[in-house]
Amino acid sequence: MSEQRICKRCLAREMPDAGYFENMYEYIANIDPQIKTPEALYEERLALCKECDNLLNGMCRTCGCFVEMRAAIAANSCPAVHPKWSSLG
Secondary structure, three states, rough: OOOOOOOOOOOOOHHHHHHHHHHHHHHHOOOOOOOOOOHHHHHHHHHHHHHHHOEEEEEEOOOOOHHHHHHHHHOOOOOOOOOOHOOOO
């Protein structure tokens, strides 16, 4: 019997049980456009999160948020000691 590999630095959308996160993606899709992060910046934020040692199973170990939800709101910032999103758009 083989053990299932746990990806420590994956986004929730990349996890095998993606159906579990449908509510989160529905929420993100329905965020008011006035407060929603533009798509290109959203993807840049997520790319930085994927490289971060604080990402664990789609969650930020610094603050406990699901990074895909935090990144979706334009006014949100990275909670890390050295904010990774500050250099973006």
